[in-house]
Amino acid sequence: IKDIIVTLFIALLLVILVVFIFIQDWRATLIPTLAIPVSLIGAFMFFPALGFTINVLSLLGLVLAIGIVVDDAIVVVEAVQVNIAKGMNSKDATLDAMAKVTAPVIATTLVLIAVFIPVAGMAGITGLLYQQFAITIVVSVIVSSVNALTLSPALCSILLKEPKPYGGPLGWFFKKFNQGMDKTTDAYMSFTNVVARKLKRSVVFIVIVTIAAGIFGGMVPGGFIPEEDMGYFFVNIQLPDAASLQRADVVSQQVEHIMAEYEEIEYITTATGYSMLSGAMTSNSAMIFGSLVDWSERDLTAEEIIAMVNKRLMTEIKGAQVFAFGPPAIPGLGNGSGFSIMLQDKGGNTPEYLAENTINFIKAANEHPAIGKAFTTFQATVPQRFMDIDREKALKLGINLNDLYTTVGAFMGGSYINDFTRFGRLYKSYIQAEPKYRVNEEQINNFFIKNDVGKMVPLATVATIRPISGPDYTSRFNLFRSVEVTGGPAEGYTSEQARVALKEVAAEVLPQDMSYAWNAMSFQEEKASGQLGIILTFSLIFVFLILSAQYESWSLPFSILMGTPFAIFGALIALWAGRMISPTFENNIFAQVSFVMLIGMAAKNAILIVEFANDEFKKGDSLFDAAVKAARSRFRPILMTAFSFILGVFPLVIASGSGAEARKVMGMALLGGMSVATLLGIFMYPMLFVLIGKLAGYEKKREKLKAVEVENKLT
Numbered sequence: 001i002k003d004i005i006v007t008l009f010i011a012l013l014l015v016i017l018v019v020f021i022f023i024q025d026w027r028a029t030l031i032p033t034l035a036i037p038v039s040l041i042g043a044f045m046f047f048p049a050l051g052f053t054i055n056v057l058s059l060l061g062l063v064l065a066i067g068i069v070v071d072d073a074i075v076v077v078e079a080v081q082v083n084i085a086k087g088m089n090s091k092d093a094t095l096d097a098m099a100k101v102t103a104p105v106i107a108t109t110l111v112l113i114a115v116f117i118p119v120a121g122m123a124g125i126t127g128l129l130y131q132q133f134a135i136t137i138v139v140s141v142i143v144s145s146v147n148a149l150t151l152s153p154a155l156c157s158i159l160l161k162e163p164k165p166y167g168g169p170l171g172w173f174f175k176k177f178n179q180g181m182d183k184t185t186d187a188y189m190s191f192t193n194v195v196a197r198k199l200k201r202s203v204v205f206i207v208i209v210t211i212a213a214g215i216f217g218g219m220v221p222g223g224f225i226p227e228e229d230m231g232y233f234f235v236n237i238q239l240p241d242a243a244s245l246q247r248a249d250v251v252s253q254q255v256e257h258i259m260a261e262y263e264e265i266e267y268i269t270t271a272t273g274y275s276m277l278s279g280a281m282t283s284n285s286a287m288i289f290g291s292l293v294d295w296s297e298r299d300l301t302a303e304e305i306i307a308m309v310n311k312r313l314m315t316e317i318k319g320a321q322v323f324a325f326g327p328p329a330i331p332g333l334g335n336g337s338g339f340s341i342m343l344q345d346k347g348g349n350t351p352e353y354l355a356e357n358t359i360n361f362i363k364a365a366n367e368h369p370a371i372g373k374a375f376t377t378f379q380a381t382v383p384q385r386f387m388d389i390d391r392e393k394a395l396k397l398g399i400n401l402n403d404l405y406t407t408v409g410a411f412m413g414g415s416y417i418n419d420f421t422r423f424g425r426l427y428k429s430y431i432q433a434e435p436k437y438r439v440n441e442e443q444i445n446n447f448f449i450k451n452d453v454g455k456m457v458p459l460a461t462v463a464t465i466r467p468i469s470g471p472d473y474t475s476r477f478n479l480f481r482s483v484e485v486t487g488g489p490a491e492g493y494t495s496e497q498a499r500v501a502l503k504e505v506a507a508e509v510l511p512q513d514m515s516y517a518w519n520a521m522s523f524q525e526e527k528a529s530g531q532l533g534i535i536l537t538f539s540l541i542f543v544f545l546i547l548s549a550q551y552e553s554w555s556l557p558f559s560i561l562m563g564t565p566f567a568i569f570g571a572l573i574a575l576w577a578g579r580m581i582s583p584t585f586e587n588n589i590f591a592q593v594s595f596v597m598l599i600g601m602a603a604k605n606a607i608l609i610v611e612f613a614n615d616e617f618k619k620g621d622s623l624f625d626a627a628v629k630a631a632r633s634r635f636r637p638i639l640m641t642a643f644s645f646i647l648g649v650f651p652l653v654i655a656s657g658s659g660a661e662a663r664k665v666m667g668m669a670l671l672g673g674m675s676v677a678t679l680l681g682i683f684m685y686p687m688l689f690v691l692i693g694k695l696a697g698y699e700k701k702r703e704k705l706k707a708v709e710v711e712n713k714l715t
Helices: 002-023 026-050 056-085 090-120 124-149 151-159 168-197 199-219 245-260 302-316 351-366 391-396 401-412 441-446 495-509 520-528 532-551 556-561 564-578 589-618 623-653 660-696 698-714
Strands: 232-238 265-272 285-292 321-325 339-345 371-375 382-389 415-422 425-431 448-450 456-458 463-470 475-477 480-489 514-518
Touching: 002 026, 002 056, 002 623, 026 056, 026 124, 026 151, 056 090, 056 124, 056 151, 056 589, 056 623, 056 660, 090 124, 090 151, 090 532, 090 589, 124 151, 124 520, 124 589, 168 199, 168 623, 168 660, 199 564, 199 660, 232 245, 232 302, 245 265, 245 285, 245 302, 285 302, 302 321, 321 371, 339 351, 339 495, 339 520, 351 371, 351 480, 351 495, 371 495, 382 401, 391 401, 401 415, 401 448, 441 463, 480 495, 495 514, 495 520, 514 520, 532 556, 532 589, 556 589, 556 660, 564 589, 564 660, 589 623, 589 660, 623 660, 660 698
Parallel strands: none
Antiparallel strands: 232 285, 232 321, 265 285, 339 480, 339 514, 371 480, 382 463, 415 425, 448 456, 475 480
16 A cells, blocks of 8 residues: 555656646646645545545555546646637636536546446456446546536636746746647647548548457457565475374475575464365475565565575475465465366266376366466375274273273374463463374274273274275365365466466366366456456447437547547557566456546547537538647647646556556556557547548538528528
């Protein structure tokens, strides 16, 4: 949370800097700046009513909201400044500006609300994760919109004046910046004039971009939730079957010595006789908890430290399976990171049958290039000893069976007696036979049981021990006897690719009377897979319906929404390029939240142009002239809001510490998506207005309407 708060303030400063560079007036900069704390504090006020807490997800949503909430205030301030530059006083300039920008502000707000409605309505854990972002951003945007329509105009009428030119280095910088903006605007208008006339070629270009987005979507592998550096990791130790607790303790100490050599590992805690993966208490297992030093005090990530530790464990620890692994991405969903698949015996076969097919499955899985390692702690042939009690003989000798079982349990496993106080502390006392008296089954001759007349009877008189084999434990999943197979994807592969590989292996290896089911995080990932297309489709439908109601037109919203492929294309390109640096850049749940947000942001930019063009068209301009005027007047505000958003999310791209992987994925997707949507969209939005206007016959309808009005006047 501390890292995200730092990111929050960095994003805030960058957004303010962008606004000041474009507006070049500290009074005008103050108005959008005030919109940020007003919107964020307003969002906090709604948290208790919504049942939200200040956590990593909600704070991350607020980081994203920073680049959005200033947009409405920027649009208002920019419109007022244009009027003041024309010679109007601040009050009249504000009133005139609000008459022009109220509709776009409301439209963009409704779009951002509509785009997150399908996300907020999702069920399950995936839905809860989406809701944290969606509702946080929606509440912030609503407060921002109210602020832009109430507080911002009031501040404009009070604070804004004819700006005085700056002197010194700042004045020189602003002069050069404005000259550059003028040249950029002229070049933009020249190209826009060409694009708006070449409708067929422009449509082909949009189709190509859409197809390219689909291609890159297939090139970026999917995922669920990235494995984060949480500051700790686990080590599981598995000795050969029936190994003693003492041997497990010896191996644990060897592992501790290896881990102690790494200065990045601060604390080491060991628990022998317990398997972290199976959750069973067995004598041949142990687990170690390694706590890392603070992120600021180390250069290596937890993943890198785990890889280094595993490399040494594989070469230096003999006679045991020892490996380190990270915690699950969501605490409580599984015992560790990676995948978890349950192999189910639906034929009611023996544990040996299940174990044999599990071994075949693991062998085939480990040969697949997408699987880094697959393993299980289940064994069906663990050496055991079966004690056969002659109950009839025991009763004849006056031995109480409960006393017999209690005695065997106390000798072999230990039994709690009582508590006693010594040196001011409370101690527990247990009884158990010395290790040398329970080395083998012949030691049973040393155990005696008191019968009902007080005589000591040798246990060997009524009990015989014979060797058997069987599983230490069995587990059931969906009522079937099952074995859990865990592991992780190979380097460079994602969890989704690992799941697909396991499905292929299961189809090839498992017999007909066996099946598989996903467990823990893998179950949630499987449940959430394939939802991206549904989410984006419903988001577009909701936005379309909102815009249709806003403009009272079924055709005009198409000129806004046809530009959204640019944003998705940019996000996918950014993720694809990011994978060249790190394999953690994948199409996971955080990237999908970014896609939804980009639909709203791309539509928001389009609305600024289409709304103005539609107004100019209603005043009598042709479709082309209206689009060109809108492009020129809205070019600077669009760049301002786009750069505010881009720099607002830039701190996410360079994030570090806990939760950094999720922030990097989201930041990269938003950065790439908004950059491409702005770079291409500003040229395509005017063209799309002209295209839709011609296809829908706007000019013909206007001429018919004028003819009807003239006819009505004559009659």
